[in-house]
Amino acid sequence: MENPFPLGIFPKSLQKIVRDVNQERKFPIDYLGGAILWVISVLIGATSYLKTTLGKTYCNIFLMLVGVQGAVKSKPLSWSIEYLCRLDEAALTKLDQELVEYDAAIARGEHPEKPIAQRLLMDASTPEAFFRRLSENPKGIGQCALEIKKAFTDLGRYAKSSDEELFIRLFDGDTMTIDRAHQETLHVSRPFFCLSGTIQNDIIKRVFTQDRIDNGLFARFIEIVHYDEPALLWNLTEDLPSDVDIRYENFVVTMLERRDSIDIQHPLEYTLATDAAEVLQAWQNGTEIEIELKGSDSDRATFRKIQIYVLKFALIIQILADLDSGHDNSNRLIDINSAGLATALADYFYQNAKDLAQAASDRELSKKERSVYDALPDMFTSEEGLKIAKRNNMGKTCFFDFLNHVRGVLIDQPARGKYVKRYSPKTLTN
DSSP states (O other): OOOOOGGSSSEEEHHHHHHHHHHHOOOOHHHHHHHHHHHHHHGGGGGEEEEEEEEOOOOEEEEEEEETTTSSOHHHHHHHHHHHHHHHHHHHHHHHHHHHHHHHHTTOOOOOOOOOOOOOOOOOOOOHHHHHHHHHHHOOOEEEEEEEEHHHHHHHOOOOOHHHHHHHHHHHOOOOEOOOOSSSSEEESSSOEEEEEEEEEHHHHHSHHHHHHTTGEEEEEEEEEEEOOOOOOOSSOOOOOOOHHHHHHHHHHHHHOOOOOOOOSSSSEEEOOOHHHHHHHHHHHHHHHHHHHOOOOHHHHHHHHHHHHHHHHHHEEEEEEEHHHTTTTTOEEEOOHHHHHHHHHHHHHHHHHHHHHHHHHHOOHHHHHHHHHHSSSSSEEEHHHHHHHHHOOOOHHHHHEEEEEHBTEEEEEEEETTOOOOOGGGGGOO
């Protein structure tokens, strides 16, 4: 099913940047659009939130670019953050100079405040360094891991607590404190953290294990699933001069000027105009009813995670529209146009998430898996299923790996240890 990235969420000048980069460098538009959307969320940071009856919604995003090995996934992300990386390098160079002056002042017996670098991005590190970067950057910071699994494995090597719990709490903006023996306490109030990276289709289930699904970590990500991989043909003779990099840098500068102008102690509060609230409510209610009538448990779970994001999208789109038009929007209202575009973007990610679930089911079942599935009753417990698997020469580990593969596609799990079959796996075989 064709599901193009809705470029209309961006102002026309930013749409042109995306199209020009696509034409010149052959980066897929959906990957590029998603990468820029993620950068925008980092640049807005904790300076603004949307207040509704559901509470305060900040615009932090956890994003995965999904594709086969060799797909152009990393390059759009790298291009989108390149200027941010240069700004961070300049900030760190300035910090080195300020630390020399700081040390000299300490030597003179003075007591100046220790300088810190305001950064936009950070690398994977130890939990202490991770929390220090968060505490030093209250307006928000992002981590672009390129390979998303690296974000989990790097931090998990040092973390005493679950890395999954850490990322979940960061997404939710929970206040966190680290008490360290004989050292100062690190306290992060209302952290704003964005995470992005790439992943191959065939290793998603290995990275996002059932534990990372059950605890809600996977539900906090949105995915861009790109299947169309045209040949990337070299052109080494034709010069392609362009000012697209400069135009993108100018856009980033405009976003940073807005960020710098806002006191983090007094972030801007946005609310929904009445007609915008009606649009979002109709979208949410209508989709829920449609799923109730003809959807699946998997569809329902997928849509529930997308609902987390539609309010974030509305806030981002409104801020972009206000900056582009020069309208001060003194009442800080999300208008009906931004709400409508937010639902279009949410529908895009909803379809991507459903496509991803379907793609996971496309692997042809082995002869043994097919015999086990056919032998299972319409409803069964894990114990009952395991007995049937053993009668069909499938061991315990293989059986539960099989369940993980088909859960949400061929089998639903309405409760722990209880399963319901959907349909015959014959439709998946040739």
